[in-house]
Amino acid sequence: MMDRREFAVKGPALLALASLLPREAEAQAAQALKPWSSGVIKPTAAKAGQEGHTSQQFGSGMLAGDIRVEMHESVQQPGAPHEAVGTHKHSEIWYVTRGVATLFINGTEHRMEAGEVGVVCAGDQHWIANAGSTELAYFVITVGPPE
Numbered sequence: 629m630m631d632r633r634e635f636a637v638k639g640p641a642l643l644a645l646a647s648l649l650p651r652e653a654e655a656q657a658a659q660a661l662k663p664w665s666s667g668v669i670k671p672t673a674a675k676a677g678q679e680g681h682t683s684q685q686f687g688s689g690m691l692a693g694d695i696r697v698e699m700h701e702s703v704q705q706p707g708a709p710h711e712a713v714g715t716h717k718h719s720e721i722w723y724v725t726r727g728v729a730t731l732f733i734n735g736t737e738h739r740m741e742a743g744e745v746g747v748v749c750a751g752d753q754h755w756i757a758n759a760g761s762t763e764l765a766y767f768v769i770t771v772g773p774p775e
Contacts, residue, residue, distance in 0.1 A: 661688060661689050661690045661696060661774060662689045662690065663689060663690050663691075664687075664689035664690060664691055664697065669686050669687045669699070670686075671684045671685065671686050671701070672684060672685040672686075674703075677702075678708075678709065678711075679708060679709060680704055680705040680707065680708025680709070680758075681702065681703070681704050681705075681708055681711075682702070682703045683700050683701070683702045683703075684700060684701045684702075685698075685699075685700045686699035686700055686701070687699060690774075694773065694774075695771060695772065695773075696718060696770070696771070696772060696773060696774045696775075697769065697770065697771055698718075698768075698769075698770045699767070699768065699769050699770075700767075700768055701725070701765065701766070701767045701768075702765070702766055702768065703763060703764065703765045704727075704756075704757070704758040704763070704764040704765075705758065705763060705764075706758055706760065706761050706762060706763070706764075707758070708757075708758055709757075710730075710732075710755045710756065710757030710758075711755045711756055711757070712755065713732075713753060713754070713755045714753070714754060714755065715751055715752065715753050715754070716750060716751075716770070716772070716775060717750055717751075717772055717773050717774075717775050718750055718770045718771060718772025718773065718775065719747065719748060719749050719750045719770070719771055719772050720747070720748040720754075720768055720769070720770050720771075721745060721746075721747055721768065721769045721770075721771070722740070722745065722746040722747070722748065722756065722766050722767075722768055723744075723745050723766060723767045723768075723769075724740045724741060724742050724743065724744055724745075724746075724764070724765070724766045725742060725765045725766060725767060726742055726762070726763060726764065726765040727741075727742060727758060727760045727762050727763055727764035727765060728740070728741050728742075728758070728759045728760035728762075728764065729741075729746075729756050729757065729758065729759055729760075729764050729766060730756065730757045730759040731746045731748070731754065731755075731756050732753075732754055732755045732756070732757075733746075733748055733752050733753070733754050734752050734753050734754075735753075739759060740766075750772055
């Protein structure tokens with residue numbers, strides 16, 4: 629299992645990998661987001677989402693080259709419905725911190741346990757669900773063009 633320190637070391641490499649994925653910048657949307665600068669990002673207060681879901685935003689903004697980055701941590705309770713099926717212009721990196729997840733990507737279900745990382749590339753149809761009997765928590769980094 630990967631602890632937070634190991635994730636902090638591997639996170640920049642994951643971001644670099646995601647930045648190599650195909651992207652199409654949309655200038656108008658990019659101008660609406662604040663440019664990011666180096667520093668520490670404090671999370672917002674957790675907000676309730678659909679039934680059995682909460683999410684805590686760590687921020688979103690633009691990196692050089694019109695690359696949008698957004699980070700959040702989500703928690704799903706046992707038995708909560710899965711997230712809506714989606715596709716995006718950006719890619720997503722999913723890190724499970726607690727529990728067991730089913731990550732659905734283009735018709736295939738993948739089991740993820742605490743300490744594992746999943747990658748969803750731009751354009752892939754996907755959703756995530758709690759596949760266990762305990763709380764599921766996962767951290768998501770999205771990287772790509774503004775939507």
